[in-house]
Amino acid sequence: MAARSPSIIRRSLLYVPASSQKMLAKSLAIPSDNVTYDLEDSVTPSLKSAARDQLRSHLTNLGSGTRAFGELAVRINAVSTSHALQDLTSLVASPNLDAVVVPKVESAADLTFVTDVLRHTAPERHQPSSGNAIKIIALIESARAIMNLGEICKATPQLSGLIFAAEDFALDLSLTRTPSLREFLYARSAIVTAARAASLPSSIDLVCTSFRGEPGLKTLADECEDGKALGFNGKQCIHPSQLDVVHRLFSPSDRELEWAARILVANEKAVHQGRGAWTMDGSMIDAPVIGKAAAIAERATKCGIQMGKVLEKWSHQEPE
Ligand code: COA
Numbered sequence: 001m002a003a004r005s006p007s008i009i010r011r012s013l014l015y016v017p018a019s020s021q022k023m024l025a026k027s028l029a030i031p032s033d034n035v036t037y038d039l040e041d042s043v044t045p046s047l048k049s050a051a052r053d054q055l056r057s058h059l060t061n062l063g064s065g066t067r068a069f070g071e072l073a074v075r076i077n078a079v080s081t082s083h084a085l086q087d088l089t090s091l092v093a094s095p096n097l098d099a100v101v102v103p104k105v106e107s108a109a110d111l112t113f114v115t116d117v118l119r120h121t122a123p124e125r126h127q128p129s130s131g132n133a134i135k136i137i138a139l140i141e142s143a144r145a146i147m148n149l150g151e152i153c154k155a156t157p158q159l160s161g162l163i164f165a166a167e168d169f170a171l172d173l174s175l176t177r178t179p180s181l182r183e184f185l186y187a188r189s190a191i192v193t194a195a196r197a198a199s200l201p202s203s204i205d206l207v208c209t210s211f212r213g214e215p216g217l218k219t220l221a222d223e224c225e226d227g228k229a230l231g232f233n234g235k236q237c238i239h240p241s242q243l244d245v246v247h248r249l250f251s252p253s254d255r256e257l258e259w260a261a262r263i264l265v266a267n268e269k270a271v272h273q274g275r276g277a278w279t280m281d282g283s284m285i286d287a288p289v290i291g292k293a294a295a296i297a298e299r300a301t302k303c304g305i306q307m308g309k310v311l312e313k314w315s316h317q318e319p320e
């Protein structure tokens with residue numbers, strides 16, 4: 001079975017428009033797993049250059065100061081535009097930068113362009129083996145990208161995740177987004193499958209455009225449950241109000257923790273008894289189910305949950 005990444009957790013990826021000095025400053029106190037400073041669609045063409053300069057000063061002034069969020073990324077403009085090269089050369093030298101989010105990736109060549117620029121601009125941040133390499137996260141937002149997922153995933157060892165972008169995908173295919181998200185099923189499923197096959201640590205689901213009040217957050221919660229069920233392990237966010245729901249629903253639930261702990265505890269005893277298949281609550285438990293329980297426990301630990309305590313609570317569990 002392919003290895004899973006030990007450390008990266010990206011339940012939430014929050015976009016912060018780089019053109020807004022106020023939001024750049026506010027971002028430092030926001031506990032998102034990933035903050036992505038955006039130079040693409042939230043910045044109008046006339047402000048691209050000023051936003052890039054403003055972002056560069058923000059990254060420089062950040063120094064080793066405190067920030068509440070985990071990973072720091074920049075979303076550059078698409079490599080097909082005249083802005084991408086300058087976005088990269090201006091910003092990748094920042095020691096604070098952990099990842100580059102590349103929009104509108106259509107083929108492996110788009111990522112080759114980014115890695116070539118990284119190799120020349122920040123050679124010491126280019127070698128994946130250095131442990132300090134800048135990660136690349138690719139936005140998949142067109143039919144062509146879906147057809148090229150295999151080559152995109154193999155384009156560079158720096159690739160660390162895929163993101164599904166629904167609005168551009170809907171534009172490309174001339175389809176209309178519906179609350180059921182049924183029209184995106186093939187693309188979303190293709191993305192999580194390709195990411196998993198390539199052992200990428202994350203696959204991040206579409207933006208929920210609702211963020212205000214109870215109805216907005218209910219829509220968000222429904223989308224999170226749907227995305228998690230499809231295999232995504234995180235979600236793009238546009239507003240800090242979305243983070244609590246996204247973190248809660250992309251972390252193992254109490255029910256999942258209990259289920260996993262009971263299986264892991266009982267399995268140790270079953271192994272001692274020489275039993276590979278056994279039952280719990282009347283259902284058969286064997287290797288893939290135990291693997292799923294172990295994956296939940298691993299994710300819980302990444303999410304900061306003390307799995308040891310849950311296992312301890314169920315230490316009396318026996319295989320049936
Ligand atoms: N990052 C940092 N701070 C943010 C933020 C974000 N993404 N979204 C909102 N805030 C801040 C606001 O500046 C405001 O600060 P204040 O209380 O000091 O005034 C506070 O959170 C509340 O914001 P609110 O008034 O509810 O929202 P808004 O009307 O100011 O902004 C959006 C709404 C959607 C325009 C804004 O959230 C946004 O620009 N999001 C990101 C959009 C983006 O990047 N899109 C491209 C990727 S899909």
Ligand code: MG
Pocket residue numbers: 041103104141165168
């Ligand atoms: Mg887009």
